Amino acid sequence: MFTTYDLQQFLDGITTLLTWGYWATMLFLLAIFVPTAFKKGNSQNRKILNSIGVSAGIIVLFVRIIPMLLMMAFAPSKAEQQEAEEWQRKYQTAKALFKQQCEKAGEKIYRTVDNVEGIMLLKVIKDDGISRDAKHHDPMWDDAVLRSSTDNEFIGNFLGVYGLPEYMYIDILQKNEKNVIRYVDNNNRLPLIQTLNPQNPSRYAVNFEHNIDPKLRKHWVAGVTIQIIDRKNNEIIAEKIIYAFEKGLGSKGGGRMPWAFAITCENKDTSDNILPRFVNQVLKPRNVKQETPNIQ
Numbered sequence: 001m002f003t004t005y006d007l008q009q010f011l012d013g014i015t016t017l018l019t020w021g022y023w024a025t026m027l028f029l030l031a032i033f034v035p036t037a038f039k040k041g042n043s044q045n046r047k048i049l050n051s052i053g054v055s056a057g058i059i060v061l062f063v064r065i066i067p068m069l070l071m072m073a074f075a076p077s078k079a080e081q082q083e084a085e086e087w088q089r090k091y092q093t094a095k096a097l098f099k100q101q102c103e104k105a106g107e108k109i110y111r112t113v114d115n116v117e118g119i120m121l122l123k124v125i126k127d128d129g130i131s132r133d134a135k136h137h138d139p140m141w142d143d144a145v146l147r148s149s150t151d152n153e154f155i156g157n158f159l160g161v162y163g164l165p166e167y168m169y170i171d172i173l174q175k176n177e178k179n180v181i182r183y184v185d186n187n188n189r190l191p192l193i194q195t196l197n198p199q200n201p202s203r204y205a206v207n208f209e210h211n212i213d214p215k216l217r218k219h220w221v222a223g224v225t226i227q228i229i230d231r232k233n234n235e236i237i238a239e240k241i242i243y244a245f246e247k248g249l250g251s252k253g254g255g256r257m258p259w260a261f262a263i264t265c266e267n268k269d270t271s272d273n274i275l276p277r278f279v280n281q282v283l284k285p286r287n288v289k290q291e292t293p294n295i296q
Helices: 003-038 044-074 078-102 132-134 151-156 274-281
Strands: 106-109 113-116 118-121 169-173 180-184 193-196 204-211 221-230 235-247 283-285
Touching: 003 044, 078 169, 078 235, 106 274, 204 274, 221 274, 235 274, 274 283
Parallel strands: 113 283, 118 169, 118 204
Antiparallel strands: 106 235, 169 180, 180 193, 204 221, 221 235
């Protein structure tokens, strides 16, 4: 598989080859023209002066003149230079703002729970009909940090459909805040099996709030707060605050999908695994598949 590292190695090799070729050309010209100039002298002094003059001319040509001409040919215009300086100013402002937000970021786990069979999600990311591509180019995309899948796929992330540690069921609190729908794995495939108002809804709930402050989003800084709640004791047992920064400031060059290149305060990529992984870390799923039945 050809990776970006392989590409970098290839480009470095080309650069080295061109560099050696450039200086080899200079040495070749010195080897050709200096002896010729030496032979044309009428006296020993003239031969030496001719050799020095030709040598100096070739060296100045390769060391000073050609590099200067290349710089003039490829140097950015004044408008381009001003544009680059303006972009750098915006980047430094955004970077400083991101660093400031990162002072608030981090996770606090007050306690963990083992052998959890199921959890309740107080929110589910819904499909709003807008394409993922369009969202990745929108600085105001609410889910820019988690970049979650939607609907049943979002729920399926917690049921092991996509390979993460799994719970036996997921309860979803409905908008009326009374009804609960329980989702159960359907042999690692969609659609999931649903049951309305199970007898014993999960004790532990997961909630999250997106930070969509326009003052942050105009600098391509996004945030989210995750909370894990013990519903029985009305207690927050863990919370995590995450901020992400799109260092390209929404640039679309090279077919970029801006939010896909965002980094967190730990300089890690964002992904749709952030939420379920943190939940698994706190509410450790009961691994039913590896348990040995108690046969009397």
